[in-house]
Amino acid sequence: MSETKRITQHTLKRLKQEGQTFASLTAYDFTTAQLLDQAGIEILLVGDSLAMTALGHPNTLSITVDEMLHHVKAVSRGAKHAWIIADAPFMSYHVSLEQGIVNCARFIQEGHAHAVKIEGCTPEILALVKRLVAIGIPVVGHLGLTPQAMLTFGGFKLQAKTTQTALTLIQQAHALEQAGVCAIVLEMIPTELATLISQQLAIPTIGIGAGKGCDGQVLVTDDLLGRFQGFHPKFVRTYMQGASLTQAAVTAYQADVKNRTFPNNETEATPMNPEAYASLLRQLALEEGETHAKSQ
Numbered sequence: 001m002s003e004t005k006r007i008t009q010h011t012l013k014r015l016k017q018e019g020q021t022f023a024s025l026t027a028y029d030f031t032t033a034q035l036l037d038q039a040g041i042e043i044l045l046v047g048d049s050l051a052m053t054a055l056g057h058p059n060t061l062s063i064t065v066d067e068m069l070h071h072v073k074a075v076s077r078g079a080k081h082a083w084i085i086a087d088a089p090f091m092s093y094h095v096s097l098e099q100g101i102v103n104c105a106r107f108i109q110e111g112h113a114h115a116v117k118i119e120g121c122t123p124e125i126l127a128l129v130k131r132l133v134a135i136g137i138p139v140v141g142h143l144g145l146t147p148q149a150m151l152t153f154g155g156f157k158l159q160a161k162t163t164q165t166a167l168t169l170i171q172q173a174h175a176l177e178q179a180g181v182c183a184i185v186l187e188m189i190p191t192e193l194a195t196l197i198s199q200q201l202a203i204p205t206i207g208i209g210a211g212k213g214c215d216g217q218v219l220v221t222d223d224l225l226g227r228f229q230g231f232h233p234k235f236v237r238t239y240m241q242g243a244s245l246t247q248a249a250v251t252a253y254q255a256d257v258k259n260r261t262f263p264n265n266e267t268e269a270t271p272m273n274p275e276a277y278a279s280l281l282r283q284l285a286l287e288e289g290e291t292h293a294k295s296q
């Protein structure tokens with residue numbers, strides 16, 4: 001593989017300035033990270049969506065910093081070029097500024113991520129963003145449908161539909177930019193609103209269910225590969241029937257095992273050295289003869 005330089009927040013800003021777009025996908029494990037990285041995906045997001053897609057929780061609320069870290073470390077080992085964002089999970093940055101700093105720093109220090117993502121735009125979040133950026137931790141914001149607030153939203157629904165809520169979202173995007181975030185995820189908001197925000201901000205926006213006016217796009221990899229069998233949001237484009245392809249492959253394997261065509265002893269197993277085998281048989285015959293003699 002050719003030597004490619006590591007993508008950074010500056011690469012993404014330059015792409016925006018040049019009018020070029022970029023792709024981001026979620027990654028939760030080493031092998032997936034390696035594949036996506038080799039394919040040239042610019043950003044790997046270790047999203048807390050892994051609570052649902054990889055761990056089977058009904059939402060993202062149950063996952064902890066330690067659980068997230070386990071995945072962030074694996075992704076960091078797999079990706080050589082992509083910019084890696086770690087999602088700070090629910091309650092890891094809500095109790096106090098100090099706890100938020102300590103938890104976010106763990107993703108950089110222990111997980112080797114290049115940025116942390118935090119949801120929302122309360123005064124406390126803005127204060128945390130400022131502190132993290134001052135420390136040297138790049139922060140990605142997340143506005144619109146912020147899944148950690150799904151109990152308040154009452155589900156996964158389009159946000160900022162009215163003039164007033166759209167105005168609030170625009171103000172929040174500006175406030176996050178001023179606080180120092182280097183990019184903002186815009187999730188499930190109307191297309192025109194996402195386009196306006198993307199035009200107004202100097203930093204890149206990364207859209208999911210927010211139309212093509214965003215500077216880059218992000219999808220959950222299991223959705224794109226058609227592997228996740230939970231709900232299927234309208235904004236997901238499925239590029240592979242991963243669930244049925246996986247099931248067809250494992251069913252074929254099971255059939256081969258049952259009809260004894262797997263493994264093939266010539267190509268998928270290793271024979272014993274003939275001399276060692278002959279000697280083993282002689283040894284076994286000898287032992288059997290001795291046992292027989294003793295029993296007479």
Ligand code: KIV
Pocket residue numbers: 026045046047048049050087185187208218219220
């Ligand atoms: O957790 C996640 O995967 C995310 C994306 C959907 C943006 O936050």
